[in-house]
Amino acid sequence: MTDAALAARLTEITGGPTTPGPDDGHDECLTVAGREPAHVVRPETAEQVAAVLKAASEAGTPVTARGSGTGLSGAAVPSPGGIVVSFERMNAVLEIDTDNHVAVVQPGVTLQELDARTAEHGLVYPVYPGELSASLGGNIATNAGGMRAVKHGVTRHHVLGLQAALPTGELIRTGGKFAKASTGYDLTQLIVGSEGTLALVTEAVLKLQPRVAHQATVLAPFAGLPEVTRAVPRVVGSGLQPQVLEYIDGMTMAAITHTADLQLGIPDAVRESAQAYLVVVLDGRTQERLDEDVEAVAQLLSELGAVDAYVLPAGSARKLIEARERAFYTAKAAGADDIIDTVIPRAALPEFMTRVTAIAQAHQTFVIGCGHAGDGNVHLAVFQKDTATRSTVLHELFAAAMALGGAISGEHGIGHAKREHFLALEDPAKVELMRRLKQAFDPAGVLNPGVLL
Amino acid sequence: MTDAALAARLTEITGGPTTPGPDDGHDECLTVAGREPAHVVRPETAEQVAAVLKAASEAGTPVTARGSGTGLSGAAVPSPGGIVVSFERMNAVLEIDTDNHVAVVQPGVTLQELDARTAEHGLVYPVYPGELSASLGGNIATNAGGMRAVKHGVTRHHVLGLQAALPTGELIRTGGKFAKASTGYDLTQLIVGSEGTLALVTEAVLKLQPRVAHQATVLAPFAGLPEVTRAVPRVVGSGLQPQVLEYIDGMTMAAITHTADLQLGIPDAVRESAQAYLVVVLDGRTQERLDEDVEAVAQLLSELGAVDAYVLPAGSARKLIEARERAFYTAKAAGADDIIDTVIPRAALPEFMTRVTAIAQAHQTFVIGCGHAGDGNVHLAVFQKDTATRSTVLHELFAAAMALGGAISGEHGIGHAKREHFLALEDPAKVELMRRLKQAFDPAGVLNPGVLL
Ligand SMILES: Cc1cc2nc3c(=O)[nH]c(=O)nc-3n(C[C@H](O)[C@H](O)[C@H](O)COP(=O)(O)OP(=O)(O)OC[C@H]3O[C@@H](n4cnc5c(N)ncnc54)[C@H](O)[C@@H]3O)c2cc1C
Numbered sequence: 001m002t003d004a005a006l007a008a009r010l011t012e013i014t015g016g017p018t019t020p021g022p023d024d025g026h027d028e029c030l031t032v033a034g035r036e037p038a039h040v041v042r043p044e045t046a047e048q049v050a051a052v053l054k055a056a057s058e059a060g061t062p063v064t065a066r067g068s069g070t071g072l073s074g075a076a077v078p079s080p081g082g083i084v085v086s087f088e089r090m091n092a093v094l095e096i097d098t099d100n101h102v103a104v105v106q107p108g109v110t111l112q113e114l115d116a117r118t119a120e121h122g123l124v125y126p127v128y129p130g131e132l133s134a135s136l137g138g139n140i141a142t143n144a145g146g147m148r149a150v151k152h153g154v155t156r157h158h159v160l161g162l163q164a165a166l167p168t169g170e171l172i173r174t175g176g177k178f179a180k181a182s183t184g185y186d187l188t189q190l191i192v193g194s195e196g197t198l199a200l201v202t203e204a205v206l207k208l209q210p211r212v213a214h215q216a217t218v219l220a221p222f223a224g225l226p227e228v229t230r231a232v233p234r235v236v237g238s239g240l241q242p243q244v245l246e247y248i249d250g251m252t253m254a255a256i257t258h259t260a261d262l263q264l265g266i267p268d269a270v271r272e273s274a275q276a277y278l279v280v281v282l283d284g285r286t287q288e289r290l291d292e293d294v295e296a297v298a299q300l301l302s303e304l305g306a307v308d309a310y311v312l313p314a315g316s317a318r319k320l321i322e323a324r325e326r327a328f329y330t331a332k333a334a335g336a337d338d339i340i341d342t343v344i345p346r347a348a349l350p351e352f353m354t355r356v357t358a359i360a361q362a363h364q365t366f367v368i369g370c371g372h373a374g375d376g377n378v379h380l381a382v383f384q385k386d387t388a389t390r391s392t393v394l395h396e397l398f399a400a401a402m403a404l405g406g407a408i409s410g411e412h413g414i415g416h417a418k419r420e421h422f423l424a425l426e427d428p429a430k431v432e433l434m435r436r437l438k439q440a441f442d443p444a445g446v447l448n449p450g451v452l453l
Numbered sequence: 454m455t456d457a458a459l460a461a462r463l464t465e466i467t468g469g470p471t472t473p474g475p476d477d478g479h480d481e482c483l484t485v486a487g488r489e490p491a492h493v494v495r496p497e498t499a500e501q502v503a504a505v506l507k508a509a510s511e512a513g514t515p516v517t518a519r520g521s522g523t524g525l526s527g528a529a530v531p532s533p534g535g536i537v538v539s540f541e542r543m544n545a546v547l548e549i550d551t552d553n554h555v556a557v558v559q560p561g562v563t564l565q566e567l568d569a570r571t572a573e574h575g576l577v578y579p580v581y582p583g584e585l586s587a588s589l590g591g592n593i594a595t596n597a598g599g600m601r602a603v604k605h606g607v608t609r610h611h612v613l614g615l616q617a618a619l620p621t622g623e624l625i626r627t628g629g630k631f632a633k634a635s636t637g638y639d640l641t642q643l644i645v646g647s648e649g650t651l652a653l654v655t656e657a658v659l660k661l662q663p664r665v666a667h668q669a670t671v672l673a674p675f676a677g678l679p680e681v682t683r684a685v686p687r688v689v690g691s692g693l694q695p696q697v698l699e700y701i702d703g704m705t706m707a708a709i710t711h712t713a714d715l716q717l718g719i720p721d722a723v724r725e726s727a728q729a730y731l732v733v734v735l736d737g738r739t740q741e742r743l744d745e746d747v748e749a750v751a752q753l754l755s756e757l758g759a760v761d762a763y764v765l766p767a768g769s770a771r772k773l774i775e776a777r778e779r780a781f782y783t784a785k786a787a788g789a790d791d792i793i794d795t796v797i798p799r800a801a802l803p804e805f806m807t808r809v810t811a812i813a814q815a816h817q818t819f820v821i822g823c824g825h826a827g828d829g830n831v832h833l834a835v836f837q838k839d840t841a842t843r844s845t846v847l848h849e850l851f852a853a854a855m856a857l858g859g860a861i862s863g864e865h866g867i868g869h870a871k872r873e874h875f876l877a878l879e880d881p882a883k884v885e886l887m888r889r890l891k892q893a894f895d896p897a898g899v900l901n902p903g904v905l906l
């Protein structure tokens with residue numbers, strides 16, 4: 001099929017033009033350059049998505065899904081000559097089911113919109129990745145995490161069912177408004193986290209829960225990172241069930257509070273001696289229980305070596321969390337050359353950070369960070385202009401994480417950005433198996449080629 | 454390869470005889486007859502399992518894994534002339550990691566053993582299917598559920614990683630001691646619930662949590678099943694987070710309390726008018742909080758139409774839960790011809806039960822039950838001697854569940870028992886996709902043929 005014929009076919013299917021706009025070919029990844037696709041479709045129905053995939057499979061033309069383009073691994077950057085399927089028009093919250101506690105959404109709905117809609121019913125979708133303009137489709141494709149994962153789990157744990165368009169042109173429904181089944185292979189979980197390489201999500205059934213009314217944020221400065229990382233398993237182990245358990249190193253804290261013009265009310269002397277911070281957010285069904293738990297956590301933190309523990313006023317707490325969510329932009333503005341998010345068993349944090357320091361020093365690279373400490377998900381900003389050296393540093397960091405029983409990415413995905421490292425470091429038997437699974441979904445190989453595999 | 458040559462090869466790999474014992478070829482399924490396998494191996498290492506699979510793939514001989522044989526779908530019944538891989542010797546708890554809150558176990562470990570080991574550390578593996586002699590390998594293969602799923606989720610939600618032997622002979626490791634990753638397809642979740650048809654589990658990393666000290670059981674009689682089923686979403690929606698939320702119909706309650714010789718201390722008048730019961734178990738970090746929550750739930754239940762609400766003494770509570778777990782044997786002893794466990798959205802319970810009654814009446818079949826109401830997972834005992842009629846009844850029950858957005862099995866699996874219904878009722882596009890996934894794992898088609906697909 002010629003390019004013009006394909007464009008005509010796509011227009012026939014979706015009823016719209018296929019000319020790319022300026023924003024259709026990139027995401028927020030620092031290392032993968034955007035690329036203008038040959039065609040962009042903006043479907044309005046699942047059937048249109050399926051028909052586009054069928055046409056693309058027949059034409060052998062690559063297809064890349066696009067949510068909000070906030071991804072950090074280049075997974076939304078299309079292939080040369082490819083089609084982008086942009087989900088901006090499939091952005092309806094189809095249902096908030098207050099009896100079954102689920103939301104049914106189209107993939108283009110943003111986290112922000114969903115949060116507003118669930119709030120009306122006293123419910124919440126408790127997955128809060130840092131970027132609330134991200135789409136649910138993108139969240140599902142990357143298995144997005146975020147700060148509350150330590151208590152509530154990640155996207156995967158809240159996707160109960162999907163409607164998905166297969167590259168072969170069928171629409172299937174997986175799972176449903178229930179939390180358990182033993183009826184065939186779990187296609188839902190296979191599609192979650194597959195970075196748009198297996199199927200395109202056209203609808204999702206998401207698990208909601210009652211919104212908890214009371215919340216408090218405790219900030220604990222520590223002398224150094226080792227002290228923080230050693231405290232983490234103990235806080236998780238306490239049974240206090242923190243909703244957020246973030247570590248922020250001294251440099252990153254300085255940068256994000258400066259950028260956000262944030263006063264934390266910490267005495268200068270403490271601030272100057274603190275090389276690392278732990279942020280603990282607790283929630284409770286009643287204010288009374290919350291107060292008890294805050295007291296208990298403050299007590300625990302001081303036993304674990306915190307210099308002090310401050311309960312932040314609601315305004316500063318919100319600002320701090322927001323500033324932490326924007327840490328990516330702070331690092332980017334400071335000239336970071338890459339941001340990675342390795343995951344390790346949380347008790348391996350001290351050892352991992354020791355290795356990170358050694359790797360950084362050996363290659364004269366500047367590495368700072370913060371992270372979802374409760375999950376062992378460490379976000380590192382890597383400052384190293386030289387591409388080859390940076391690649392070596394990344395390879396060593398990923399290898400160190402894997403040697404400690406971790407994985408390359410906790411929540412951002414592999415995409416184009418980390419594919420080479422993934423293929424170099426992952427067990428070849430697993431990579432081959434994944435290729436066969438990919439082939440089972442996508443015999444023509446049109447869905448996001450070059451991403452992940 | 455001749456049978457004798459294969460036997461010799463298997464002995465060479467595992468160092469033991471391959472003669473079947475009397476218990477190697479059946480499970481607890483009421484409708485699938487046991488069958489003696491041609492060979493049984495009792496491997497001691499993952500490498501032996503992988504080598505057995507390689508040999509079986511080369512010989513084209515079917516392989517069926519066996520845990521404790523407590524399954525309810527015939528999935529552990531081997532193929533004619535097949536090999537059974539019994540995991541009884543791979544029964545070590547390899548590690549209780551108190552920092553990362555995980556257990557690493559071999560597949561032959563039973564739930565009972567794991568519970569004893571985690572208790573020593575104040576931790577718990579919070580998945581409690583009714584049969585504690587079941588193995589973790591079997592639990593993983595069936596995605597076992599149980600009563601506490603309403604709060605804690607099912608097996609799937611607690612398996613963080615696996616070591617698995619592929620039919621092609623490789624050993625792979627998936628996931629790890631972390632709760633999140635976005636690093637390739639989630640092979641862990643694909644293997645969970647696959648009923649021994651994709652890979653054999655040789656090790657599992659399981660998520661643990663702090664054991665909660667305080668627990669209370671509330672029993673609420675209701676006038677009828679519709680009242681109970683309508684109450685369920687409200688109890689879940691209360692935010693009180695019940696650990697158990699079971700419904701038991703009047704007949705089943707009579708049978709299990711009679712069998713267990715259990716006095717619940719409910720006045721005769723109430724007992725005679727109650728056609729259905731709700732059992733609510735709550736837990737709490739402190740006795741004080743638990744007492745508050747018990748009060749709140751009793752209040753809520755009475756608002757929702759319960760005749761009364763009894764806080765059971767610890768002894769009776771334990772006995773009631775145990776009797777409920779043994780409900781399968783009670784039904785079996787009463788002459789039940791099949792037991793099924795459809796799952797539906799929990800708010801569809803009243804409508805589903807109405808349809809169940811209509812289907813039962815139309816086919817002069819006796820159907821009673823109990824179930825994990827909070828999950829919409831309904832266990833029904835079907836009394837119908839005529840095989841053809843029973844098959845029609847089952848087909849209609851499954852179709853009714855699916856029409857309400859549910860699935861055939863919530864936790865027992867499809868196995869041999871429900872395969873025909875699964876293939877008849879499931880979307881052909883999904884079945885075909887599952888066949889291609891099966892092919893990707895098991896090109897020789899040796900793993901548990903005739904189960905599921
Ligand atoms: C400031 C900032 C903070 C962030 N914080 C976090 C964080 O805390 N945790 C976290 O996990 N991530 C975080 N991210 C990363 C990003 O927000 C997530 O990866 C998010 O899931 C991407 O969603 P999106 O809609 O922007 O997807 P896109 O970038 O548009 O696409 C991401 C991937 O999803 C695929 N995709 C999109 N829609 C579909 C669909 N319908 N079907 C199939 N595939 C589809 C794309 O092809 C691509 O592979 C952050 C990003 C920024 C910029």
Ligand SMILES: Cc1cc2nc3c(=O)[nH]c(=O)nc-3n(C[C@H](O)[C@H](O)[C@H](O)COP(=O)(O)OP(=O)(O)OC[C@H]3O[C@@H](n4cnc5c(N)ncnc54)[C@H](O)[C@@H]3O)c2cc1C
Nearest residue numbers: 520521522523524528583588590591592594597598649654
């Ligand atoms: C009284 C009673 C109550 C029950 N209550 C519940 C309940 O509440 N919830 C629930 O979910 N189930 C329940 N069950 C069913 C049963 O206990 C579960 O299905 C359990 O998971 C089976 O474990 P098993 O070790 O006995 O597996 P088996 O019966 O031996 O095998 C089950 C399946 O697992 C496969 N398998 C076993 N080991 C492995 C391995 N290492 N790798 C790959 N595949 C393997 C087998 O091939 C088979 O397909 C109950 C059963 C009884 C008898």
